[in-house]
Amino acid sequence: MTTTSAKLLKLTLPLIKTHGFTREALSLSALSLPTPLAHPLPDASVTALFGPGDDARRTLVHAWLDDARLRMKEQAAERMGMGDVLKARLRSNEPVLEHLPEAFALLASSSALPLPLLPVDPAPIIKHAVQVSDQACWIAYSGLRESSWYTRRASISAIYLAAELHQLTSPKTASAFLDSLLENADHAGKALDETALFASYVWKSWRGIVRSSGVLV
Incomplete structure (x- = not known):
C-alpha cells in the first residue's frame, strides 16, 4: 500500500459513521487532506488506490x-481483565x-462476483475474531505462557464472535452478554463440545443476521 492510500484510508475512518464502508467515503477522504482537494477523488482514482x-x-x-x-490496545490499562479488553473492542x-452487517458480508464474499450471487464464507469473520482474541490475550494474559494459553485464546475467539453477534441485534445488552459468556465459558465449551463447533454455531446465527439485512440473498 502506498503512503497516499494509507493516508487517505486513515482520513476515511471518521467518515464511515455517516457514509458507511463505501467507495463514496473513500472518495470524500480527499476533502480532509491537510491541503484538501477541490473535489472528491474521481472513481478511477479510488479504483487505482484501493481496488x-x-x-x-x-x-x-x-x-x-x-x-x-x-x-x-491503546485503551488497555495495565492488568486490565479480559472482559474490560473485549468491551473496549x-x-x-x-x-x-x-x-457492520454489510461490512462483514463484504468480507464473507469473494471478490470474483457481485455480492448477491455468492455463498458466504465464514473464514474471514472467524479470522477477524481470532485476531481480536489474539491481541486481547496478549493484553490480559501478559507474561502468561502455559500450555492452556492457546486453548484459552480459541475459546475467547468464539466468545467474542458471539458477543459481536449479540451486539448487532441488542447493542444495549452486549456488555452484560459478554460477561455472562466469560463467566460461563467452561459450560459453553462443554455444551458445544469443541470451540470449533461453537464458532460454527455462532456463524450460522450471524449469517442469518447478515442475510436479513438484504446484503446477501
Whole structure:
C-alpha cells in the first residue's frame, strides 16, 4: 500500500459513521487532506488506490478492523481483565454498528462476483475474531505462557464472535452478554463440545443476521 492510500484510508475512518464502508467515503477522504482537494477523488482514482468495485470497500473494512484493534490496545490499562479488553473492542463498533452487517458480508464474499450471487464464507469473520482474541490475550494474559494459553485464546475467539453477534441485534445488552459468556465459558465449551463447533454455531446465527439485512440473498 502506498503512503497516499494509507493516508487517505486513515482520513476515511471518521467518515464511515455517516457514509458507511463505501467507495463514496473513500472518495470524500480527499476533502480532509491537510491541503484538501477541490473535489472528491474521481472513481478511477479510488479504483487505482484501493481496488476495483467492492475490493475497495473490503480494503476499507480491513483498515477499520486494524484501527479498532489498535485502539483496543491503546485503551488497555495495565492488568486490565479480559472482559474490560473485549468491551473496549466492542465499543469501537458502536459508532458504525448499523454498517457492520454489510461490512462483514463484504468480507464473507469473494471478490470474483457481485455480492448477491455468492455463498458466504465464514473464514474471514472467524479470522477477524481470532485476531481480536489474539491481541486481547496478549493484553490480559501478559507474561502468561502455559500450555492452556492457546486453548484459552480459541475459546475467547468464539466468545467474542458471539458477543459481536449479540451486539448487532441488542447493542444495549452486549456488555452484560459478554460477561455472562466469560463467566460461563467452561459450560459453553462443554455444551458445544469443541470451540470449533461453537464458532460454527455462532456463524450460522450471524449469517442469518447478515442475510436479513438484504446484503446477501
